[in-house]
Amino acid sequence: MPRLTRKVGLLIFVVMAAVSLVPAGRVAHAAEKKCQIGRVLELPITMNSLRPTVTVKINGRDATFLLDSGAFFSMMSSATAAQYGLRLEPTPFGFRVEGVGGSTAADIATVKEFSIAGVTLKNLQFLVGGSEVNADGLLGQNFLEKFDVEYDFAKGAIRLFHTESCDNTLLAYWLKPGDAFSKMHIDPIEPRQPQAVGEGYINGQRIRVAFDTGAFNSVLSARAAARAGVTPDSPGVVEAGYSSGLGRGQVKTYIARFASFKIGDSEEIKNAQLRIADFDLGFADMLLGADFFVSHHVFVANREHRLFLSYNGGPVFNLTKNAGAANAAASAEPPAAPDAPAQAQAAAPPAAAAAADAAAIARRGAASAARRDFAAALADLTRAIELAPDEPEFYFERGNAYWGNGRPDLALADFDHAIDLKTDFLPAYLSRAEIHLRNEDKSAAMTDLALLDRLAAPQADLRFSLADLYGRVQEYSLVIAQYDLWIKNHPDDSRMVSALGGRCLASALQNQDLGVGLKDCDRAIHLADKHNPDNAHLYVNRGMLLLRQGDYKKALEDFDANLKIQPRNARALYGRGVAEARLNKPIDSGRDLTAAEALTPHIGDQFGHLGIVP
Secondary structure, rough: OHHHHHHHHHHHHHHHHHHOOOEEEEEEEEOOOOOOEEEEEEOOOOOEEOOOEEEEEEEEEEEEEEOOOOOOOOOOOHHHHHHHHOEEEEOHHHOOEEEEOOEOOOEEEEEEEEEOOOOEEEEEEEEEEEOOOOEEEOOOOOHHHEEEEEEEEOOOEEEEEEEEOOOOOOOOOOOOOOOOEEEEOOOOOOOEOOOOEEEEEEOOOEEEEEOOOOOOOEEEEHHHHHHHOOOOOOOOOEEEEEOOOOOOEEEEEEEEEEEEEEEEEOOEEEEEEEEEOOOOOOOEEEEOOOOHHOEEEEEEEOOOEEEEEEEEEOOOOOOOOOOOOOOOOOOOOOOOOOOOOHOOOOOOOOOOOOOOHHHHHHHHHHHHHHHOOOHHHHHHHHHHHOOOOOOOHHHHHHHHHHOOOOOOOHHHHHHHHHHHHOOOOOOHHHHHHHHHHHHHHHHHHHHHHHHHHHHHHOOOOHHHHHHHHHHHOOOHHHHHHHHHHHHHHOOOOOOOOHHHHHHHHHHHHOOHHHHHHHHHHHHHHHHHHOOOHHHHHHHHHHHHHHHOOOHHHHOOOOOOOOHHOOOOHHHHHHHHHHHHOOOOHHHHHHHHHHHHHHHHHHHHHHHOOOOOOO
């Protein structure tokens, strides 16, 4: 792929030329006089839950990108490229990009002006394809690999450095005398392996570890876990839902306990709980994700092939079940007890001095919220608001922290204030609408949803969430309209099965476009992972549609298929009861309808007003 390689080199040259315009200040003096460390650029990072994001501009328009140290090249989805009016060019020889969740075809888009941290890069190229990443795109290793990189997520920053003659120097310059730290060798950066990869140990077994900020949760491969004596069938291992990545596929995850996890020359966690999944990246057995970076201060010395880290405090790994939704701001679960490195269990390092400006304080608050330290998050975000009371983003971040801390009333007030300051603040409308729905205020929710529909670009990823929220207020024609736009613009997304299944169900419940709805359900079932029990609801959706079409025998088969997997699914029991009644099986029907009512009181009323009755 020489053409693609040539383009990668051009992109790196453009980045290097642009950042050279930024004055490089001396930020540290190493013990050896020969070692020179110069800071090139600091990027402000906001932790959107466990997603490290940076604000950029694409041809003058605001955008948010995920900082992904595990991606070999910067990317965006085809929907984002369309939203920003970018022209696509094919990659040579059917080039594909692989990751957790499968692989995807890729095109190339060129951004005439890409601005980041006050620097404007000309004719910057991105690969285009794959799933959304809860941002407009991601910045990968083609941006990072030519620098030494400091990841200071706890303070909301990454810093890019040039170093010279520092092979024998401790580059973790933030350490104070006596502070604990760990260091390790990492592989040289190469085109085939641009990630920072080194060695770790699980139960004494050597593994290959990649440092990947784009992986929201750290995860160990099932094959490496088995080498350490742990499988999904081992005692104490629990299922933890499914996780998705770049392609359409999903992988099943588990949480397991290991006697020891060691990284570097001195950091070790005893009795560690880790997430495991069946994936094979080839170059690594484990991804250390954003949860690890939030709990650590990391310096990746690409030039010297070394990595330094120190522990910040708090949980090292996010162990919330159902990884796909583990980081929702609305979750009010108490923080998990931390698995702290042995060297730091006696006392966490003291808190750093307060940042000098409101934006830095707010970023630190967002990082605390990502660690579920809501007291610290709310204190910082409140201080940021005191310093900059007209910044809508700070109210939005504090609203998320209040919501995560179980105070939706205060969250709602902050979302109101954010929208007053910025009338097109789409994420704030979305969060406010969800709280209105939880408060059973349909009128207020519908007002927000209508504004979102009007303000959002047709290609916007939030239309997937809009469809879900419209479904909760039983506005099924609007559900279909949102899914129509999302499915058209996100053909390779890992949520395609959910979108097709949701559009099928909306067709069934409103009793319109049943032929199209049936095709949606058929396609969703064809695409779905049959081993994932969460996909069993697709049979209920199709069963409901078949009821509408009067094909009661096939509907009965679908409800039976679901109940074999989910025997306590009230919708399936109710639907089967209706099908049995219409097939003149009153005893079976009565039994299933009674069972459905016991599981979900008034389910008959819920379906009855839609005309789905025995």
